[in-house]
Amino acid sequence: MILITGAAGYIGSHIARRLVETGQPVRGLVYNPQRAEREGRLQGLSLEWVEGDVTDTGSLQHAVEGVTAIIHTVAIAIEKGNRTYESINFQGTVNVIEAARSARVKRFINLSQLGANPHLPYRFLASKGKAQEYLAASDLEWTAFYPSVIWGPEDEFANTFARLVPFSPLIFPIIGDENSLFQPVWVEDVVTCVSVALEDPGTIRQGYEIGGPEVLTLEEIERRTLKAISARRWMVHFPLPILRLVVRILETVLPNPPVTRNLLELLAVSNVTKDNAIYRFVKDPRPFTPEATTGYMRAFSMRKTLAQFLRG
Numbered sequence: 001m002i003l004i005t006g007a008a009g010y011i012g013s014h015i016a017r018r019l020v021e022t023g024q025p026v027r028g029l030v031y032n033p034q035r036a037e038r039e040g041r042l043q044g045l046s047l048e049w050v051e052g053d054v055t056d057t058g059s060l061q062h063a064v065e066g067v068t069a070i071i072h073t074v075a076i077a078i079e080k081g082n083r084t085y086e087s088i089n090f091q092g093t094v095n096v097i098e099a100a101r102s103a104r105v106k107r108f109i110n111l112s113q114l115g116a117n118p119h120l121p122y123r124f125l126a127s128k129g130k131a132q133e134y135l136a137a138s139d140l141e142w143t144a145f146y147p148s149v150i151w152g153p154e155d156e157f158a159n160t161f162a163r164l165v166p167f168s169p170l171i172f173p174i175i176g177d178e179n180s181l182f183q184p185v186w187v188e189d190v191v192t193c194v195s196v197a198l199e200d201p202g203t204i205r206q207g208y209e210i211g212g213p214e215v216l217t218l219e220e221i222e223r224r225t226l227k228a229i230s231a232r233r234w235m236v237h238f239p240l241p242i243l244r245l246v247v248r249i250l251e252t253v254l255p256n257p258p259v260t261r262n263l264l265e266l267l268a269v270s271n272v273t274k275d276n277a278i279y280r281f282v283k284d285p286r287p288f289t290p291e292a293t294t295g296y297m298r299a300f301s302m303r304k305t306l307a308q309f310l311r312g
Contacts, residue, residue, distance in 0.1 A: 002198070003067045003105075005029045005054060005096055006074035007047070008036035010154050011111060011187065015071055018191045020045045029054075029063050029074075041154075054092030055083075060099035069107035070100050071194060077124065077156070078260055085127035093131035097138055107204075108140040109194055114148045114183075114209055115269045122269060124262055132207070143203045145193055148211040148271050151288050152187030153296040158288070160258050161225045162297055165233070172226065172233035175243060175267070176218040182271045183211030184221065184288035185278065193281040208277035214287045215272050221288065228290040228297045240267075 002019060006012040007028025019026050026047040030036045033051050042049075052059035054074050064070070074096075076088045093110070100108055116128035135142050149157045165172070193210055197203040216224075219235070226233060238246075247264050250257040278285045286292055 001025045001027055001048075001067050003027045003029060003063060003070045005063075005070065005072045006031070007049075008032075008039065008041055009073060010041075010156070011150065011190065012071075012073040013041035014152070014187050014191050015073065015194055016042060016047060017045060018188075018195055020047050022195070027063070027067065029060075031074075054095055055087055057095050057099065060095055061102070064099045064103040064105055067100075067103065067105050069109070069198060070096065070105055071109045071111075071198070072096050073111045075111070075113070075128065077263060078257070079262070080256075085123045089124070089127035090130045090134075094134050097135055097140065100140060101138065106141045107198070108135065108138075108142045109197060110135055110142060110144045111190075111194075112144050112146045112207075114146045114211070114271055114273065115266075116146060120269070122262070122265055124266065125269065136205075136207075141204045143197045143205075144207040145190070145197075146207060146209045146273075147185050147190055148183040148209075148273065149185070150187050150190055151184045151212075151293070155187065157184070158221060158225045158228075158293065159297065161222050162229055163258065165226065165229065165231045168233060170234060171236050172222065172231075173238040173243070174219045174222060174235050175238065177237070178217055180218040180267050181215055182218060182221060183215050183273055183276070185210055185212040186286040186288070186292075189278060189282045189285045193278070196281045208280070209273040209275060210278045210281075211273040211276050212278070212287055213285050216288065218267070224288065224290050225293070225297070228293040240264075 002024055004012050004016050007016045008030045016026055016028055028047050028049050029052045030049050031053055050063045052063045112132045113128045116125050118126055118129035118133050120126050132144050151158050247259055247261050
């Protein structure tokens with residue numbers, strides 16, 4: 001039995017679907033079953049659901065019973081209330097690791113983040129770095145993946161730009177400069193990396209940076225996103241101080257802002273792999289192109305986007 005934490009989430013659901021379709025027995029740790037059923041990412045899949053929270057060690061004890069491997073995907077990019085980077089990304093991972101050790105589950109695959117480092121001043125990347133540092137010091141048979149930004153259906157990266165299109169009928173802001181580099185990796189290529197590593201003992205106690213086949217500026221990603229939804233806009237560079245002010249206002253007035261100052265500051269950190277390991281697992285990784293995204297990316301309505309931003 002393979003346990004996937006965050007199985008109803010974006011990455012976790014894609015991994016769950018692949019493993020179930022290849023005949024693997026899967027148990028999904030789900031934080032909110034009602035919401036998971038409503039969103040429907042696991043609909044039609046033959047897997048065991050277990051309700052649990054990475055901050056609740058009691059719920060994890062039940063989740064790990066009879067498990068032979070754990071794929072850990074739970075993390076937050078935007079903090080809400082007491083669900084902070086430290087409580088979810090770091091301590092939540094520690095809790096899952098300790099639950100695995102108590103249940104004598106040896107195999108552990110961790111979805112980290114490119115650039116994660118416990119010593120950085122950026123709390124998001126530091127929390128992910130501290131979590132991986134803790135895992136590496138354990139006696140588990142771990143494998144870690146450090147993906148660049150992940151694109152695909154329901155992603156919260158390129159789709160964020162698409163959601164903003166109705167609010168910018170004439171001008172669309174260009175965020176970052178020529179140094180704001182990313183290496184978008186397709187979600188199914190990330191899933192392939194995980195599924196291959198699960199069966200390959202040569203990946204034990206190894207960490208892999210993975211990115212797509214192209215390095216793109218944030219401006220190029222924005223332009224490709226707009227082309228995918230056939231949106232024409234006058235693209236204008238916004239200085240970072242102005243963006244910080246705008247984001248501060250969004251954080252103040254919106255319960256669920258599309259971006260935060262913590263995430264904006266990450267533009268200062270390279271999101272390009274130093275040694276792209278994607279080719280160890282995927283023969284022909286898919287590039288982020290308008291043609292590749294038109295199958296799922298669409299123009300979002302202003303009403304639905306506002307509803308999302310205003311949802312607590």
